Amino acid sequence: MFPGRRLVRVLPLLLCLLLAGCATRPAGTAERDVRRAVADWSRSAPGRPAGIPVEDWAYEVTSVRRDGVRALVRAELRYRLAGYDAAPAASARELDLAVDGGSWRIRGDRPAPGALPQLWDQGPVSVVRGERSLVLAGPGAPDPAGIAAEADRAVPAASSAWPGPWAGRVVVLVPGSLDRMAELLGGTADAYRGLGAVTTGRVGAGPAPADRVVVNPQGWAELGESGRRIVLTHEVTHVATRAATTASTPLWLSEGFADWAAYRGGTVTPRQGAPALGRAVRRGEVPGALPPAEAFAFGGDPEAVARAYEGAWLACRLIADRWGEAALTGLYERAGREPLAVALDEALGVDLPELTRAWQQALREELR
Template sequence: MRDPADAGIREAVAAWSRTPPERLAGIPLEGWSYEVTSVRPDGVRALVRAELRYRLAGYDPAPAGAAREVELARDGAAWRVTADRPAPGAPAQPWDQGPVTVVRGEHALVLGVGRPAAELSAIAGEADRAVPAASAAWPRDWARRVVVLVPASLDAMAALLGRPAAEYRGMGAVTTGRVGAGPAPADRVVINPEGYAQLSAAGRDVVLTHEVTHVATRAATSASTPQWLSEGFADWAAYRGTSATPAKAAPALGRAVRRGELPGALPSDAAFAFGGDQEAMARAYEGAWLACRLVAGRWGEAALVRLYEQAGREPLPAALETVLGTDLPGLTRAWQEALRNELG
């Protein structure tokens, strides 16, 4: 039989959680609910672990989730919620960091904390350009809408992602979300306000289009998709239609090639890990972009899109044979030749 105190605590959380707090009034929320997973009463106080489920109306195809810790105090014979925070080790939500300013664009919903409204409006405009650019590169069905989170600082960004701030230093933005078929409700573009501020207008367009492309391709991305293809495709989409040349957009790899350090293989997944050697990571991203640029140029843009889809369904060697009629050594040799010609 369940402890009466446990039942009372659960009922108090259920009643309290039926309506989002007033401070969230400007955020287009629906389906807001807490599912209690554990209860730990301690005299006149109690701690509850719960899973918050909600949608951003018009943007999330399925509920997003967040692990929460709810604190309660006994108020006479009843229980009253006194605090609600991220569960230990869980990422924060934007509203945990302060009042949220909401800016809507044509294709974007921007949620900012501690940032000027004019800055958020500018980011909404940039995201509105990024969504059609990503759609042009990825002519498949996707929501064609994006949620952008703009925290107050690099440390606040790291708290939203649940990772150390050092991993994101110098980066303009990242994308959250799980890989695999089906809806990815938690897919968000998260801005690093410090790194983003250092970018030119053209650089911001490239960064946002890259990240939005990850959102667009999420359902076609799986554990079998190599990182060079995922990151290279996103960069290819971002540079597509611009005047970017290999010499201009791949400076780190260009320096290596001119030193005689031609890569022996396409970039490994480990080469894209956050927090590593920045120069090596830059070479990995640049090499991935040039590999996708090669595929689009030699086999066609439609073939690059099909390769991305196929590589999410089967191992890369099989996908290369099915879509391009080549193998990994053949693609690698063609890529190396392109690097010599364009960067040497």
């Protein structure tokens, strides 16, 4: 066959193949475009909650599911509140995308199924900056400026009680209702009813975690000025001691220390600050042991929970009065990294039975 004729026949075939190659995108290209769209969006202002001072805002895509011109993305959001978080906060998210004008666009951003929401998922957030605090308030939240002022007073009180290193500033979240608070924390409203505030954050050494003090607006409204000061100082002390707190730190020590810091320097007597435990002691029901971890559980019998917190406070108060404040903070530091028996011996020179007997005797004398 004449070579030229073969070339004439082959050219249309090559042209068809080239055109087909242009019309069909290589496998995986669309997914890469989706991932690129998420990355671009997370770097832009529309991808961030308005007014909140965030930095290092980034979505790490974990999965992409496409259906034509729509896509569903699962991602891990990581961010820091500028000037407050030494380590990033994390949130599992679900993003909706659609093709618009030939490009993928984000159409929705929400908590992934089973993940906790962020405060901005509940609506527009108001921001109040204190001298030592950052208050983020959801729709309908009570008096964020007043809470910021109270937090500014709580920070130095916690620092005075805790000599260990910490950031010396705090982030406070104020949702608009008890139900909204429960949503943020992943619990039921009944579990937090009656509480003024709680603290979130992981324990352990390393970079300071992204702690948040979460105010219960219903419980906060029921507190007087003194009660609000005590509640916020207690919670801020948890933030201050976080790096020294581990899974081995007894709850009676961590909760008792926070209450001791909150009452420290005040005029509240044991009978005034421990009414529930006082009633039990006067009935002849002196506790047989320091409060166990389960006694502090949210949502339990309110009277029993009150007795646990009061007993923990009086245990730490006893240690500070008898062995000294330095011994109490030394015990706290050791208890996070050593067995309690070793920590007690090194910090106080006693064992647990000896401390328990001294505590029981103090309860009889101070609460009778």
